[in-house]
Amino acid sequence: MASAELEEICPRCAHTLVAIPLKLGDAKVVMRSCSACDTRWWQEGDETLPLGQVLRVMKDNPPPSQRRGHRDAGRFRPKAVTST
Numbered sequence: 001m002a003s004a005e006l007e008e009i010c011p012r013c014a015h016t017l018v019a020i021p022l023k024l025g026d027a028k029v030v031m032r033s034c035s036a037c038d039t040r041w042w043q044e045g046d047e048t049l050p051l052g053q054v055l056r057v058m059k060d061n062p063p064p065s066q067r068r069g070h071r072d073a074g075r076f077r078p079k080a081v082t083s084t
């Protein structure tokens with residue numbers, strides 16, 4: 001049985017990649033990013049999107065999470081380290 005969930009590796013450092021499906025304007029794209037060397041790129045289907053195009057669409061279509069709101073201020077609290 002073939003699995004659709006192949007593990008993908010970074011072309012630069014061979015670290016495991018994270019693939020995140022996103023909506024970019026009207027297009028469904030996948031952002032792939034490597035946490036080890038910070039390489040990241042976007043693909044729409046089989047096509048790699050140029051970064052300039054991605055940034056332009058992002059600027060025109062800001063994600064809702066960028067809304068300002070003081071109630072969300074504590075959302076990204078650093079993890080408390082408790083060692084007892």
Ligand SMILES: [Zn+2]
Nearest residue numbers: 010013034037
């Ligand atoms: Zn990498």
